[in-house]
Amino acid sequence: MQDICSRLQSIVFDAVKRCKVESISLSGGLDSSIIASCLDAKTTQAYVMVTADFPSTDLVHAQLVAKMRDLKLTVISASIDELLQAIEQTIKILHVFNPIEIRNNVVLYLTMKNAKNDGFKSIVTGDGADELFAGYRFFQRMSQSELQKDLERIWKIMHFPSMSISKALGIALQTPFLDEKIVEYAKSIPSELKVHEENDKKYGKWVLRKTFENMLPQSIVWRDKDAMQDGSGTNGLTHFFDSLIPDSVFSEKTAKYLEKEQATLLSKEALYYYEIYRRYYDYPARLGLSKNKCPYCNYSVEEGSHFCRMCGAFPI
Numbered sequence: 001m002q003d004i005c006s007r008l009q010s011i012v013f014d015a016v017k018r019c020k021v022e023s024i025s026l027s028g029g030l031d032s033s034i035i036a037s038c039l040d041a042k043t044t045q046a047y048v049m050v051t052a053d054f055p056s057t058d059l060v061h062a063q064l065v066a067k068m069r070d071l072k073l074t075v076i077s078a079s080i081d082e083l084l085q086a087i088e089q090t091i092k093i094l095h096v097f098n099p100i101e102i103r104n105n106v107v108l109y110l111t112m113k114n115a116k117n118d119g120f121k122s123i124v125t126g127d128g129a130d131e132l133f134a135g136y137r138f139f140q141r142m143s144q145s146e147l148q149k150d151l152e153r154i155w156k157i158m159h160f161p162s163m164s165i166s167k168a169l170g171i172a173l174q175t176p177f178l179d180e181k182i183v184e185y186a187k188s189i190p191s192e193l194k195v196h197e198e199n200d201k202k203y204g205k206w207v208l209r210k211t212f213e214n215m216l217p218q219s220i221v222w223r224d225k226d227a228m229q230d231g232s233g234t235n236g237l238t239h240f241f242d243s244l245i246p247d248s249v250f251s252e253k254t255a256k257y258l259e260k261e262q263a264t265l266l267s268k269e270a271l272y273y274y275e276i277y278r279r280y281y282d283y284p285a286r287l288g289l290s291k292n293k294c295p296y297c298n299y300s301v302e303e304g305s306h307f308c309r310m311c312g313a314f315p316i
Contacts, residue, residue, distance in 0.1 A: 004189060005211040012211075013038050015179035016124075020172070023047060023120040025111045026073065027231050028061025030205060031126025031135075033220045034212050035176060041070045045120060049076040049111045051083065054236025057226060064217060076114050083237065086110050088276050093168045094161050095281055097273035098312035103229035103237055105161045109169075112162075116171045123166070128177035131158045132186035133205040134194035135225050140202045148191040155187065157304055198222070241269040261285065263311070264296040270311065284310050 016038035024039065026032045026046040036046065048062035059075065066073035078086070083106060090102055090109045108125070115123045130136050131154050139147055166173035176182065189207055196206035203209060204225055213221045229235040245268040253271055257263045261283035265271045281287075288300025294308035294316055307314035 001193070001210075004193065004207065008185065008189075008207065008211045011179075011181050011185055012176065015176040015182050018179070019124055019174035019176050020122055021124045021174055023115040023118075023123045024071075025049075025108065025123060025125045026062045026065060026071070027058045027126075027226075027228065028063070028065055028220065028223075029058070029126070029226065029231065030209060030212075030216075030220065030223060031129040031177065033061075033065045033216055034129075034208070035124055035126060036065050036069050036071060037212065037215045038176075039069070039071075039124075044071060045115070045118070046071040046073045047076060047111045047115055047123075048073060049078060049107050049114075049232055051233035051236060052077045052079045054233035054240075056231060056233030058231035061220060061223065061231075065220060068217065074114065074118075076110055078110055080240070082110070083234065086113070087273070090165070091273060091276045092280055093164050095277075096310050097270060097277040098309060099238070099267065099269045099273060100227075100229065100312050101161060101309065102273055103234040104227055105165060106234060107228045107232045108162050109165050112166055112169050112171050112173075116169050120171065122172035122174055124174040124176065125162055126177060127160045127162055127175045128158075128183070129205065129208065130225070131155065132177065132183060133189075133208045134191065135204040137204065137225055139195050139204050142195070144191050144195075147195055151191065151194075153304055157302055159309075238267070238269050241267070241272050244268070245271065257283075262298045265311075266296070266313075 016035055021039060021044055023045045026036055026048050046066050048058055050056040050059050086106045086109050087102060090106045112123055163173055193207040195204050209221050250268050250271060254265045257265060262285040265274055284297040284299035290300035292301045292303060294301050294313055296313040297311040299308060299310035301308055308316055
């Protein structure tokens, strides 16, 4: 175990050093905090994005890491109006109306946009750590054999919307966890070291936590996995749209889209995003060549995938 942690730490440090980093998206979660611990604070600007109108948890953790690493931290506090404008741009870039993907990636859109507006040409994110080291909570419910099998499935189909967003905004994206050497080594680490118990509690990314536990505060190392929508507060958008759209309007419009466009919209939030999506793109049933179709929106689903990227349906 000591050899694995030593090797992993060395590979992560080297991968970060190879990145040309000017700014970092710092949520205060494990992944971005590990990267921050490897950076030169003198040349790096940190950004954390939180909502102005909904509760969020990232800010206090990002401030802790920034203070520890002596990083300059810019707090992006997005109002409802700013979120709605950013949502439209995020949908245009990603070509989807999946509520989870939009709530998560509007965070990255606003972070990258602010870094770009501040004159930075590159930004680093923690993309890849959850997929390689079993960070998502659903992994904790699996047996070791199921976990290994599912990780191997995900490695074949994993995608990162941040790449599309950075390209659209014209800012270079640095993703050290997706460095070839980290990917190769991570795949060789046994699954029982990725989801493991610590103090009678199961954790994903256990080996990553143990590797860096002496370099970061315990509150960061053993912080539960939060999706960007939870940490930033954009999960509050669901209730916002529930209040914004009357039930009668929701019933009328969802019936229309089901009949005319073969799209089942399961929430008011999905309806709001779908109508933005349709301003720019054809309806999903007309797109894609795969024989595998989502039972809700009729978009093509990649073989081996258990969810629909277009509408967010899971499991399918």
